[in-house]
Structures are given as C-alpha cells and as structure tokens.
Amino acid sequence: MARLFGTDGVRGLANRDLTAELAVDLAVAAAHVLAERGEFSGHRPRAVIGRDTRVSGEFLSAAVAAGLASAGVDVLDAGVVPTPAVAYLTGSTQADLGVVISASHNPMPDNGIKFFGRGGHKLDDSVEEAIEARVGEAWERPTGAAVGRIVPSPDLADDYVAHVDGAVRAFARLDAPLAGLHVVVDAAHGAASVVGPLALENAGARITTINASPDGLNINDGVGSTHLAPLQAAVVAHGADLGVAFDGDADRCLAVDHEGSVVNGDQIMGLLAVAMRDAGALYRSTLVATVMSNLGLHQAMRREGIDIVEAAVGDRYVLEAMRDGGFSLGGEQSGHIIVADHSTTGDGILTALLVGARVVARGPLRDQCAGIETLPQVLINVRDADRSRVHTDTEVQSAVTAVRRELGDSGRVLLRPSGTEPLVRVMVEAATADDAQRHAEAIAAVVARRLAL
Missing domain, CATH: 3.40.120.10 (Alpha-D-Glucose-1,6-Bisphosphate, subunit A, domain 3)
Structure with a gap:
C-alpha cells in the first residue's frame, strides 16, 4: 500500500x-x-x-x-x-x-x-x-x-478571532492597529470567509470582501492566494491601501500593494523580520526560510544584518527548524508564515493583520518591499531520472559547480530530488531571466543524460 x-x-x-x-x-x-x-x-x-x-x-x-x-x-x-x-x-x-x-x-x-x-x-x-x-x-x-x-x-471560532486580535495589538502596541486602512480581502470561498474579514474589522480596518460566498463547490476556484488576478483588480478598482488573499484553509496569505502589484511570501517574511528585529522580538536576528526562498530575500536580509536558516520545503520543516533553534519567525515563499509567539503553524489571518499594522505604521507596502527584490528564477523538472544519484554523480555535480562559479554571489543553483517520483527539480536564480534559463537548461541536460532511467 x-x-x-x-x-x-x-x-x-x-x-x-x-x-x-x-x-x-x-x-x-x-x-x-x-x-x-x-x-x-x-x-x-x-x-x-x-x-x-x-x-x-x-x-x-x-x-x-x-x-x-x-x-x-x-x-x-x-x-x-x-x-x-x-x-x-x-x-x-x-x-x-x-x-x-x-x-x-x-x-x-x-x-x-x-x-x-x-x-x-x-x-x-x-x-x-x-x-x-x-x-x-x-x-x-x-x-x-x-x-x-x-x-x-x-463559538470556538470567536476564541480564535480574539487570539489573533490580541496578537496584532501586541505587535503594533495600539488598540486599533489597522485604523484608517482600507483592505480588500479575498477569502477564496474558504474557511476564512467569515473570520478573516471579522478579524481585520476588529483591528480597525475598513473592509471590502471578495470571494467569501462558499457553496461547498467554489473553494479556490480561480480565486484566493493561488489566483491573485481578481484581488489585484479589486484593490485598484476600490482604491484600497492593501489586498490580502488566503487559500482554502487560510494557513497562508499573500498580499497586493495599493497599485495592484503582488507581494509574495518572501517579501512578507522580509518586512516582518525587519519589524520584529526593530522591536527586539526577532530571536538572534534570524529568519527561518526554505531552500526555495529567492536569493533576493537572502541579499536583503544580509543588508539588514539578519541571518537566514534554511529548512526543507514544507511549513512543518520550517517549524521544526524554528523549534530546534528557538527562532521566532519563519515561513515559505508561498505565504505560510509562522510567528512562534502566537502560532504553531502557518496563519494567513495573523499574517494579514501584521502586514496591515506595518503598513499603518510605516507607509505603503510597495515602499517597504522595495529592497527585497525577486531575482529571475527558472525551475525545470527532469523526469524519469534516478533521484538517488543526484548528489553523487560526478558530472552532475561538476555542472552545478561550474554554474555556481560563474554566477558567484549574483545567483543560486538548487537540485531537489522528488520525494515521491523519479524526478529531479533543477532551479536556477540569476540576475537576468536569460541567464537563469540558460544555466538551468544546461544543468537539466546533464541530469537527463547522466541520471536517465
């Protein structure tokens, strides 16, 4: 079985x-x-x-x-x-x-x-x-x-709403931390359809809600954190300060700034890391991210004097790394953000509240994310490959070493064998999309030739 x-x-x-x-x-x-x-x-x-x-x-x-x-x-x-x-x-x-x-x-x-x-x-x-x-x-x-x-x-849902309300008030040190903020909320017709808008309203925000009419069949159907176009359009149309999108169970959150530009999980982690560092709440000035977080996040955190500990992909592995090191903040590019003082898993509603409070305190989300660039990233899945030999085949490793040497500090190479399929993922980040594509294709060709089943 x-x-x-x-x-x-x-x-x-x-x-x-x-x-x-x-x-x-x-x-x-x-x-x-x-x-x-x-x-x-x-x-x-x-x-x-x-x-x-x-x-x-x-x-x-x-x-x-x-x-x-x-x-x-x-x-x-x-x-x-x-x-x-x-x-x-x-x-x-x-x-x-x-x-x-x-x-x-x-x-x-x-x-x-x-x-x-x-x-x-x-x-x-x-x-x-x-x-x-x-x-x-x-x-x-x-x-x-x-x-x-x-x-x-x-009624237990009310206890959770009170919990996240208390968390954002403590974070912002204000009774109405989102006062004056206009937020568009995309609930993905999912579990946050009621409690998401309610939590943001309780914190003082003015809410425009979209995709919060679940009928049992429409969850995640072209909406929510995996389909951000409706939220982008709504933020611009309503002249809102911020948009937030949850997935079906609201354990992740992505955002849209006032001009309709997407703010991904790396950028959210970066701005929250800086906020918590400034408040003395970022343990050992360290953020836990996965190996898939963009090099742009690493570069931005290095400039801020914040270290990054890398974990395997999956919020459970982020949490394990956080617990092992006692770290206070971690997450994934997909929008799973864990704030250890207030949650034991990714919490999209808490993330939305914290981002909103930061916008009220420090101005437009776009400005706060300006220093966290997203370098071009290319991912190629090489199928029918012997994943067990990824890290031992000398030609594959030579190809990776050569690309890393050429990219230097301006790029990154990652080979990830699938945990369930005969497949190897080749990921390259570089200063330009052309460079990322060229290097990824070169490595993928060696993987396909050397590890073919």
Missing part, C-alpha cells in the same frame, strides 16, 4: 482515495496511538476538529468525529474554521488532539485530514507512521459511558 501520510497529512480525491471508512479508521488509529504513548493518561481524552468549506468536508468531518468518539474521545466540533484556528484551539482548550479536514489550496474535489498533537503542534513523522500502521486493525470497542461525546462548538 502506498504511504498514506504526505508532508501535510493525508490527502486525495474525496470519496475515492479519501473515503468515510478511511477517515473513521484514521481517527481510531490516532486515538489508539496517542493513548498508548501516554498522551491520554489520567483523564478523559478530548479532540478539536474543524474543516474548510468543501462539500466533502461535511461527511469526512462527521466520519472523523465518529471514529474518535467510538474510541472514547470527546469531540469539540468547531465547524468551518481555518487550520491555524484548530491548531490554536487544540492548545487553548487543552485538547489532546486536533484534526483539520482540508486540502488547503487544492481543487475542490480533493480533501485531506491533518492531525495536531497537544499544544497544537503537528505530529512527528514517527507518530504518523505509527498511526498509519494501525489503520484498519481489530480492536476492543468501549461501550456505555466510555464512548466519546460529540459537542457542536461553533
């Missing part, structure tokens, strides 16, 4: 790959594994579950709740809430487990199941592997009063 857990939980085509039966079995297995690891010792276990707006989330969340309750776990069902809300609520309610039913930015037919442990932290790989090994096992079922209760808990 193919491995169920990927880098962000279990995902697949809902009701085909990800069925109600599998959802029940995953929930039961998670309850058993955590119980045997002592997570439930001495008390009746409790879980928080939430979902995005996909129609399939209705039956999948019901299945997860049923599985947990059948294993003796009480369930607080928060309904439609963002992923970071479930992470926060898992900690704030002192729950033993959090479960999100969402496929994030994926198309509507997909869905996923993601688990958080105590405190709202994603489960370690070893725990996920243990859960996967127990799926579908025979087990002795509790009866009577030992079965879990399922309690609809929609």
Whole structure:
C-alpha cells in the first residue's frame, strides 16, 4: 500500500482515495496511538476538529468525529474554521488532539485530514507512521459511558478571532492597529470567509470582501492566494491601501500593494523580520526560510544584518527548524508564515493583520518591499531520472559547480530530488531571466543524460 501520510497529512480525491471508512479508521488509529504513548493518561481524552468549506468536508468531518468518539474521545466540533484556528484551539482548550479536514489550496474535489498533537503542534513523522500502521486493525470497542461525546462548538471560532486580535495589538502596541486602512480581502470561498474579514474589522480596518460566498463547490476556484488576478483588480478598482488573499484553509496569505502589484511570501517574511528585529522580538536576528526562498530575500536580509536558516520545503520543516533553534519567525515563499509567539503553524489571518499594522505604521507596502527584490528564477523538472544519484554523480555535480562559479554571489543553483517520483527539480536564480534559463537548461541536460532511467 502506498504511504498514506504526505508532508501535510493525508490527502486525495474525496470519496475515492479519501473515503468515510478511511477517515473513521484514521481517527481510531490516532486515538489508539496517542493513548498508548501516554498522551491520554489520567483523564478523559478530548479532540478539536474543524474543516474548510468543501462539500466533502461535511461527511469526512462527521466520519472523523465518529471514529474518535467510538474510541472514547470527546469531540469539540468547531465547524468551518481555518487550520491555524484548530491548531490554536487544540492548545487553548487543552485538547489532546486536533484534526483539520482540508486540502488547503487544492481543487475542490480533493480533501485531506491533518492531525495536531497537544499544544497544537503537528505530529512527528514517527507518530504518523505509527498511526498509519494501525489503520484498519481489530480492536476492543468501549461501550456505555466510555464512548466519546460529540459537542457542536461553533463559538470556538470567536476564541480564535480574539487570539489573533490580541496578537496584532501586541505587535503594533495600539488598540486599533489597522485604523484608517482600507483592505480588500479575498477569502477564496474558504474557511476564512467569515473570520478573516471579522478579524481585520476588529483591528480597525475598513473592509471590502471578495470571494467569501462558499457553496461547498467554489473553494479556490480561480480565486484566493493561488489566483491573485481578481484581488489585484479589486484593490485598484476600490482604491484600497492593501489586498490580502488566503487559500482554502487560510494557513497562508499573500498580499497586493495599493497599485495592484503582488507581494509574495518572501517579501512578507522580509518586512516582518525587519519589524520584529526593530522591536527586539526577532530571536538572534534570524529568519527561518526554505531552500526555495529567492536569493533576493537572502541579499536583503544580509543588508539588514539578519541571518537566514534554511529548512526543507514544507511549513512543518520550517517549524521544526524554528523549534530546534528557538527562532521566532519563519515561513515559505508561498505565504505560510509562522510567528512562534502566537502560532504553531502557518496563519494567513495573523499574517494579514501584521502586514496591515506595518503598513499603518510605516507607509505603503510597495515602499517597504522595495529592497527585497525577486531575482529571475527558472525551475525545470527532469523526469524519469534516478533521484538517488543526484548528489553523487560526478558530472552532475561538476555542472552545478561550474554554474555556481560563474554566477558567484549574483545567483543560486538548487537540485531537489522528488520525494515521491523519479524526478529531479533543477532551479536556477540569476540576475537576468536569460541567464537563469540558460544555466538551468544546461544543468537539466546533464541530469537527463547522466541520471536517465
């Protein structure tokens, strides 16, 4: 059987790959594994579950709740809430487990199941592997009063909104940190459709909301953080100061400045790093980013005296690096931003609030991002390649070394073997698009020839 857990939980085509039966079995297995690891010792276990707006989330969340309750776990069902809300609520309610039913930015037919442990932290790989090994096992079922209760808990969304409201007030040291700011919010017809605009309004912003009418079928459909054109047009049309776009589960945020130009995750991380450094809140003046963050971010942070620690792609690996080093800020180019004092996972709504507060304090977003250039980047996927020999083949490494020598400090080369396919990704950044394309094609040709299967 193919491995169920990927880098962000279990995902697949809902009701085909990800069925109600599998959802029940995953929930039961998670309850058993955590119980045997002592997570439930001495008390009746409790879980928080939430979902995005996909129609399939209705039956999948019901299945997860049923599985947990059948294993003796009480369930607080928060309904439609963002992923970071479930992470926060898992900690704030002192729950033993959090479960999100969402496929994030994926198309509507997909869905996923993601688990958080105590405190709202994603489960370690070893725990996920243990859960996967127990799926579908025979087990002795509790009866009577030992079965879990399922309690609809929609008011928990208000607790999350109050949490991010307090975080941005502390960041800005103002009671109305977004006062006077006109923000266009693209909610992607997803989990942030209600709480996203509400949180920004509570902080004092004037809101124009687009794509916040979920019908179960339209999540991420040409809108949100992966389709920014509607937001760009709306910001210009309404003369807004800022636009923010979430994905389906609102764990990521990208922005648009007052002229309609896109501000990506690297630029957001850069401006927040400077803001936190100036406030004395950036631990060891260090930002955690992934290997895919643009060289322009590295150059800008170097000028600011801010170090960058690189992590593997995926916000869980960013968080691991942050926890290992005690760092306070990290994220990804895609808009997953983690502020350790206030979140244990990417939080798009908190990111939008912090960016908005910075615009109020320091002026237009465009001006603040002016020093964080995005160098031309070319990515070529070389298919049918032996990914295991990427870092050992002498000709491949010689080709990479030659390009790195020619680029010097003005560019970057990265070879990433796929974790699931016979594929090698060749990424080159350079001062010009032509240089990036030329060098990427040259390396890709060597990879294709030397590593062909």
